[in-house]
Amino acid sequence: MNHGAEARRASVPQSALAVQSYAVPVERPECRTLFSEFVIPDSSSPGESLIEVGALQASEFNFAALRVEAFSVAIIEPRPRAISVAIGATKPRIRTFTFAGGDDQNDPLPCPTLGRPLPHAPRIAPADGNGSASAIDRLATITRIAPPEDLIKLEDRLQCVLQPPLETLLAQQSLDFPAHPFPYQFEGVAFLYPRFGALLADEMGLGKTMQAITAIRLLLHAGQVRRVLLVCPKPLVTNWQREFAHWAPEVPVIAIEGDRNKRHWQWHQTDVPVKIANYEALCRDHELLADPAARFDLVVLDESQRIKNRASTTAQVVRSIQRRRSWALTGTPVENSPEDLVGIFEFIAPGHLSSQMKPRRMGRLAADYMLRRTKDRVLKDLPPKLFRDADVELTPQQRESYRLAEDDGVLRLSELGEGATIQHVFELVLRLKQICNFDPATGESAKLERLLADVEEVTASGQKALVFSQWVGTLETLAERLDRFGTLQYHGRIPSRDRDGVIRQFRQDPRKHVLLISYGAGGVGLNLQFAGYVFLFDRWWNPAVEDQAVNRAHRIGAAGPVTVTRFLAADTIEQRIDQVLRDKREIFDTIFSDAQPSKHRGLTQQEIFGLFKLKCPAGPIRVAG
Amino acid sequence: MASDRGQTAVPSLGFLTVVPHPQHGLFGGYLLLNASGRPLEFHCTAPLKPNRAQEILFGPTLESYLYGEQIGQSLAAKASQAPLVMLSDVPAMLALRPFVAQPVVLVLPDAEPARTGEANGSTFHRVDAAHGQLRGLFTFSFGRNALALDAAHADDRATARERLALVAETFDLAEPFGRIRAAIDEAQRSGR
Numbered sequence: 001m002n003h004g005a006e007a008r009r010a011s012v013p014q015s016a017l018a019v020q021s022y023a024v025p026v027e028r029p030e031c032r033t034l035f036s037e038f039v040i041p042d043s044s045s046p047g048e049s050l051i052e053v054g055a056l057q058a059s060e061f062n063f064a065a066l067r068v069e070a071f072s073v074a075i076i077e078p079r080p081r082a083i084s085v086a087i088g089a090t091k092p093r094i095r096t097f098t099f100a101g102g103d104d105q106n107d108p109l110p111c112p113t114l115g116r117p118l119p120h121a122p123r124i125a126p127a128d129g130n131g132s133a134s135a136i137d138r139l140a141t142i143t144r145i146a147p148p149e150d151l152i153k154l155e156d157r158l159q160c161v162l163q164p165p166l167e168t169l170l171a172q173q174s175l176d177f178p179a180h181p182f183p184y185q186f187e188g189v190a191f192l193y194p195r196f197g198a199l200l201a202d203e204m205g206l207g208k209t210m211q212a213i214t215a216i217r218l219l220l221h222a223g224q225v226r227r228v229l230l231v232c233p234k235p236l237v238t239n240w241q242r243e244f245a246h247w248a249p250e251v252p253v254i255a256i257e258g259d260r261n262k263r264h265w266q267w268h269q270t271d272v273p274v275k276i277a278n279y280e281a282l283c284r285d286h287e288l289l290a291d292p293a294a295r296f297d298l299v300v301l302d303e304s305q306r307i308k309n310r311a312s313t314t315a316q317v318v319r320s321i322q323r324r325r326s327w328a329l330t331g332t333p334v335e336n337s338p339e340d341l342v343g344i345f346e347f348i349a350p351g352h353l354s355s356q357m358k359p360r361r362m363g364r365l366a367a368d369y370m371l372r373r374t375k376d377r378v379l380k381d382l383p384p385k386l387f388r389d390a391d392v393e394l395t396p397q398q399r400e401s402y403r404l405a406e407d408d409g410v411l412r413l414s415e416l417g418e419g420a421t422i423q424h425v426f427e428l429v430l431r432l433k434q435i436c437n438f439d440p441a442t443g444e445s446a447k448l449e450r451l452l453a454d455v456e457e458v459t460a461s462g463q464k465a466l467v468f469s470q471w472v473g474t475l476e477t478l479a480e481r482l483d484r485f486g487t488l489q490y491h492g493r494i495p496s497r498d499r500d501g502v503i504r505q506f507r508q509d510p511r512k513h514v515l516l517i518s519y520g521a522g523g524v525g526l527n528l529q530f531a532g533y534v535f536l537f538d539r540w541w542n543p544a545v546e547d548q549a550v551n552r553a554h555r556i557g558a559a560g561p562v563t564v565t566r567f568l569a570a571d572t573i574e575q576r577i578d579q580v581l582r583d584k585r586e587i588f589d590t591i592f593s594d595a596q597p598s599k600h601r602g603l604t605q606q607e608i609f610g611l612f613k614l615k616c617p618a619g620p621i622r623v624a625g
Numbered sequence: 626m627a628s629d630r631g632q633t634a635v636p637s638l639g640f641l642t643v644v645p646h647p648q649h650g651l652f653g654g655y656l657l658l659n660a661s662g663r664p665l666e667f668h669c670t671a672p673l674k675p676n677r678a679q680e681i682l683f684g685p686t687l688e689s690y691l692y693g694e695q696i697g698q699s700l701a702a703k704a705s706q707a708p709l710v711m712l713s714d715v716p717a718m719l720a721l722r723p724f725v726a727q728p729v730v731l732v733l734p735d736a737e738p739a740r741t742g743e744a745n746g747s748t749f750h751r752v753d754a755a756h757g758q759l760r761g762l763f764t765f766s767f768g769r770n771a772l773a774l775d776a777a778h779a780d781d782r783a784t785a786r787e788r789l790a791l792v793a794e795t796f797d798l799a800e801p802f803g804r805i806r807a808a809i810d811e812a813q814r815s816g817r
Contacts, residue, residue, distance in 0.1 A: 092653065092670035092696060094703050095812065099664045142800065144807065154815045161807045162656060162664035165800065172661055 097155050099162070143167060143186040148195050149368040150349075166190045166218075173221045178246055181210065184378040189214045191371045196325045197348035199304070201372040201592075204331040204551045206379070209243045212300055212329055217248040220273055225297035225325065227273060231318065232302035234278035240302070241276065256281050267294060279306055279314050286317045295322040304328035307347055308340035319347055332544040333370070334588050338362055341591065345369070363591040372592055375554075383561040385554045391570045392446040398439040402572060405431055429573055436569035437474050437538055447567045448481060451535060454565060458533050459485045459513045464506065465533035467516050468549045470540060475516040478537070486511045490526075491518035503528070519545050522552065529558040536566045539574055543581055636792045637665055639708035639727075640801040641700060643692050643715050644809050650674030652813070653696035654805035657708055660792040662801070668703045669809055670696055693720025701725050709788035712772075714802045716762070719775040728781035728788070731762065732798045733771035770798040 024031075147160035163169070166186050181189075188211035192198050202208050212230075219225040232240055237255050244253045256266050256277040263281065267288050277285075288294060299321050301307065307315035307328075326348045334340045338359050345353040349369055353362055375382055394402060409428035413420050438445045451467070458465045467482075469475050472491045479487045488506050490499060499521075506515045507530060515531070519540050531553040540546050546566075554562040568574050640656045649672035657666040675683075675691055683690050697718050701711065711721065711729045722729040761776030767789055774781050789798075 091699050092673045094668050094670050094699060096703055097667045098705070099666065142803065144803070147811070154812060157811055157815070158667055158808050159664065161811050162667055162804050164662040164804075168662055168797075168800070 097158050099159050141167060141183050141186065143183070143190045145190045145194050148198075150197070151194070160194050166193070169218060169222075173218075175214075175217060175221065177214075181214070182207075182378070184373055185211050185214075188371060188373075189218070192327060193218055195327070195369070197327075197352075197369055199328045199330070199333060199344060199348055199366075199370040201330055201333040201370055203372075203374045204548055204555075206373060206375060207556070208329045208331070209240070209302075210247050212302075212327065213244055213247045215327075216274065216298065216300070217251055219298065220251060225273075227270075227296045228275070228298045228300070229296045229321065229323075230274060230276045230300045230302065231279060231282055232276065233306070234280060236302060237276055237278055244274065256285070260285075264288060279318075282321075283313055283317050286320065289317075289321055292322070297323070298325040298327065299323040300327045300329065301347065302329045304330045304344050304347070305332050305335055305340060308335065308343040310343045310346050315343060315346070319350070331547070333372070334591060335542060335544055338591060341366060359591045366591070379556070382554070382556065383558050385550065386561055386563045388563065388565045390447075390450055390565050390567045391575075392450050392567060393570050394436065394572065395439065395444045395446050397442050397444050398435060398446060398569075401439050401441055402432060402435045405435055406573075429577075432573040433538055434471065434474075436572050436574055437469070437471070438477060443477075446569070447537060448478070450567070451478075451537065452481070454533075454535065455482060455485050455514060462510070463513070463533060464531040465514050465535060466522075466528060466531050466549075466553055467514060467535045467537055468519055468522070468546075469516070469537045470519050471538070472518055474537065475518060478516055482514055482516075485513045487514045487516055488512050489516045491516070491521045494521070517549070517552075519549055522549070526552045527555065527557070528552040529555050532560055532562060534562060534564045536564070539566065539568065539578065541577070635665065635706065636660055637706060637708045638789075638792055638796070639701070639704070639711040640805060641697055641711055641713040641715075641718055641721070642802045642805050643696055643718070644806055646672060646813075649813075651691060651696060652809045653692075653700050654809045655700035655704065656801055656805050656808070657704060657706065658801060662796060664804075665706075666704055667805075667808055668700050669812055670700065688717040689720035692717035693722075694724065697721035697729075698724045709792060710785050712798060712801075714799065716773075719762075719773075719778075722775055722778050722781075728774065728778070728785040730781075730785050730789075731773040732802070733764065733773055734799075767798070770796075772798070 143166040145160055145163050145166060147157040151157050151160060164172070166189060185207055188200060188202065188208075192200060192211065192215035200208050200211060202211075216225070216228055220228070230240060237257075241253055241255060244251060251274055252272045253274045253276060254266055254269060254272040256263055256275055258266075263285055266275070267285060269275075282289070299318075301318060307318050309315060328344050328348050330344070333344060338357070339355050341362065342353045342355045345366065352369070353365060357365070375385075393399075406428075409431065413424055413428065416424060434440070437447060455465060467475075467478060469478070472493055475489055475491055476493075479489055486509070488502050490502050494502060502515075503526065506512050506528075515528070517526075529552075534550050534553050536546055536549065540549075550562070550564050554564075568578060637657045637659055640658065642654055644652045644654065646652060651670075651673045653670040653673070655666075655668040656664060659665055673691065673696060675687060679687060679690075692715055697713075698721060701721065701724070707725075708727060711725060711727050712732050713719070713721075713729065714732050714734075716731055719729055719731055762773040763776045763779040763782065764771065764773040765782055765786070766772065767786060772785070774785070
């Protein structure tokens with residue numbers, strides 16, 4: 001009998017991963033003893049696995065015979081539970097928007113009669129098929145046209161968003177510029193272009209005219225507008241004609257002027273896409289505008305503060321014009337009160353603002369319709385504008401004259417009581433302001449003494465200065481006193497035909513250092529950026545007019561800083577007016593919270609009476625200045 | 626399987642991109658422009674977010690699967706016309722190429738294409754150096770636009786150049802992607 005252990009092949013199920021072997025006495029199978037255990041690494045081999053069991057001394061177990069049994073042990077489940085995992089057969093949901101013909105958001109209008117763009121217009125250079133690296137110029141700037149908030153439908157908004165950037169539109173239509181616009185000007189054009197109601201309220205000197213003309217030009221070329229009416233103050237009509245010739249030479253323009261028959265013919269002329277009319281002509285011809293044929297695709301109001309009074313004839317006539325788009329331009333959207341803005345909005349978005357609104361809410365609601373930038377925010381390279389408030393003490397003689405005039409005037413106003421009118425107060429204010437300039441008895445002037453010292457310095461450094469006053473008489477007196485510095489005059493008593501010559505001489509003659517200008521004649525339309533000094537000899541009622549004056553010198557092209565000296569006679573009516581105007585800035589700042597503080601407010605009737613602590617009589621409030 | 630839809634009479638270019646949003650997932654946008662750069666069609670997807678299983682199982686190929694097969698293919702199928710060339714600013718979108726008939730071109734960031742001194746100015750770039758399947762980019766230039774094809778479809782270069790020359794004369798090929806992003810943003814805001 002073989003007492004040695006048997007080495008056997010054990011049959012192991014193929015799925016087993018571990019094997020335990022037992023020694024089993026043949027005669028006492030219940031005494032099974034484990035003697036080996038091992039794991040089969042691969043359970044995937046087909047058929048039976050062979051298990052080699054080493055020799056075993058039967059004597060060690062004292063059994064007559066042993067047999068080996070092998071069992072499979074499932075230490076890993078032979079058939080794992082299968083889990084199906086979806087790995088993404090889901091297709092994304094898709095929204096589709098189609099745009100007919102790839103044109104702009106409205107059906108293009110029949111193309112107006114436009115001339116050919118300039119032949120030397122720069123294009124984005126084509127990319128040649130040979131891959132020349134010099135063939136295409138990447139756009140230096142990309143100005144996107146954002147949809148206005150009153151565009152409600154998503155499809156319309158997307159159509160706006162998906163249009164090419166402004167620079168591409170201009171390049172594709174070969175629209176050239178005589179000078180490269182500033183980026184903020186492109187932004188202004190992109191603001192106007194998609195809007196049906198818009199107020200461009202940039203500070204003076206930033207180029208509202210150019211931005212409006214470029215936006216009109218683009219709309220004309222895109223076929224979005226065909227008939228445009230531009231309304232401006234009469235003195236600015238020729239300026240607009242000149243600017244159109246400069247910025248959009250291919251766009252035919254006609255100024256509405258002449259006798260009634262001629263104007264009638266001009267209003268109905270269809271082959272000229274842009275008509276320019278002054279506010280007075282518009283009011284005269286309002287019946288002609290009632291004709292359904294006189295419908296405009298776009299009406300642009302320049303100096304739109306002209307319609308701030310909603311009840312005025314001008315405002316009513318302007319609002320009656322049949323039109324699709326309404327744009328307003330002004331550097332002074334709020335001159336006196338938030339009500340001014342409501343008046344302008346009645347033209348661009350009727351009912352959007354109301355005079356009952358608080359300034360903050362009004363500013364929020366107006367924001368999407370309005371764009372206002374100031375020079376110090378967008379023209380970083382423009383030389384600074386330095387203000388000096390020259391508070392002068394009246395000479396003793398001036399002070400005495402002033403006191404007498406004021407006491408007498410206030411007494412007379414008090415005696416008038418309820419019968420006092422704005423004219424009475426106004427006369428007193430003017431009288432006092434004149435005394436602040438020159439003493440009527442002696443001709444003494446504290447302001448002049450200070451001015452002489454300053455102009456001496458200006459002249460010594462070879463610079464030029466502008467001196468503004470509201471009175472021609474004051475300017476003529478100054479001309480005599482400042483004669484040795486080389487003075488020229490520009491005001492209402494200088495014939496219109498001579499005025500260009502005055503400006504030319506001032507610019508070219510190195511001996512002429514001082515130009516004496518009245519606010520009325522020289523406040524707008526003059527480019528005097530070669531003058532480095534501005535003196536406001538007396539103050540205007542409305543700082544917007546002062547700003548206009550200062551901006552004759554401080555504008556694009558100014559070579560150096562502009563120093564502005566504002567004369568103010570201490571303890572006089574000038575100081576009180578200045579304080580009232582300062583207080584009113586807060587209203588402006590609240591509405592235009594994103595804009596820099598401005599000074600575009602005049603005095604109301606109540607405020608003028610208040611200068612003398614007088615109660616304002618009942619009646620309509622009128623604005624001075 | 627490549628789409629066999631024919632091109633329409635209006636020559637157009639297709640611009641495809643994907644905008645990832647940290648919360649919502651991936652927004653796909655497809656803009657068809659005419660030769661003037663004006664929009665003809667715009668298609669955008671609802672946000673798509675890969676599930677955990679996809680992230681694990683697709684591994685490094687997940688992006689090209691989602692961008693090219695899921696988003697790109699779905700958007701391309703929705704368009705009513707087939708563009709001359711499809712362009713994207715997302716490398717993973719090149720995975721769309723086997724599913725459409727047109728060349729799918731990658732517009733590289735605003736930089737000159739790499740110069741290798743090769744006669745044709747072309748070279749191969751690895752975009753997946755760290756891991757993932759081996760995929761090369763075949764770059765070439767078109768004007769000042771630096772473009773690339775999936776190296777597996779480098780033969781598309783001649784076709785792409787020829788078709789781009791037909792319509793893209795005044796195109797900055799990178800610019801329209803900004804429009805798509807703005808449009809997706811607009812659509813997203815309108816949905817809120």
